[in-house]
Amino acid sequence: MKLKTIEVTKKDKVATIKLNRPELLNAVNEQLVWDFQEATKNVKNDDSIKVVIITGSGRGFSAGADLSERKASWKGSKDALIRGYKPFFENIINMPKPVIGAISGPAAGIGAAIAMSCDLRVMSEDSYILSVFSNIALVPDGGLSWYLPKFMGFSKAYEHAIEAKKISAEDCLKYGMANKVVKKEDLESETFKWAEKLAKRSSQSLNHTKRLMRESLHQGYWDTFHNEAEIQNELTVSDQNREAVKAFFEKREPNFD
DSSP: OOOOEEEEETTTTTTEEOOOOGGGGTOOOOHHHHHHHHHHHHHTTTTTTTTTEESSSSTTTTTOOOTTTOOOOOOSHHHHIIIIIHHHHHHHOOOOOOEEEESSSSETHHHHHHHHHEEEEETTTTEEEEEEEGGGGGOTTTTTHHHHHHHHOHHHHHHHHHTTEEHHHHHHHTSSSSSEEEOOOOOOOHHHHHHHHHTTSOHHHHHHHHHHHHHHTSOOOOHHHHHHHHHHHHHHHHHHOOOOOOOTTSSSSOOOH
8 A cells, every 4th residue: 555654565464664764754744644544454454463563764754743844734733642643542542453563763742652552662772762842831742641650650740741751662561661672773674473373373262362461451350351251152162262272282383374
């Protein structure tokens, strides 16, 4: 598919969505918002894709909103967030497949929110998450005010937000915000290798586990317990479950194709 500000490639059941405004550190303008909606919708609905990677071209993931844009159609920031940004965040979060953020350089402002909306994150050694909003007298948005306290606790998240302090890749690993930290030159290959590995696993296990764990963040223990029971009841009579059990006894890798 051809988009003006985003590249989408599909290979071996893995889709890569690449923010492609490298001359501006992939700053998010209105065109990128519409393109991102289209790209995330496309891979969400593509049953041949089992894992999605979101990354940025050039030196960084995304520097945040493009403050130089002068002719956007938004009727204020709320309109931009609800009509523009929210649909692609919904696509990422509700997508029935894992989404890996491959992050190099800065993931700042709305770029940080995009990175944090991914299910998993691989970060290069030079990368960082930055809630930059307080530098221009604003509050975090794109859900960043929700994500950061979940990982860092209120006090550290608040400190980093109001002082616009970088959260280094090393600290992201410590807080559980990053799953892996790799050398910059290895980011693309290591992320794709992980995505290929996940793509060989049971799609129903990947998808339902994502849903259960996402929902558990705003549910009680027994709600999650009963949701697990309902889903497990369905999956234990599935073709994928039968294949996995058969492969276990035959001492081979299961084939879920």
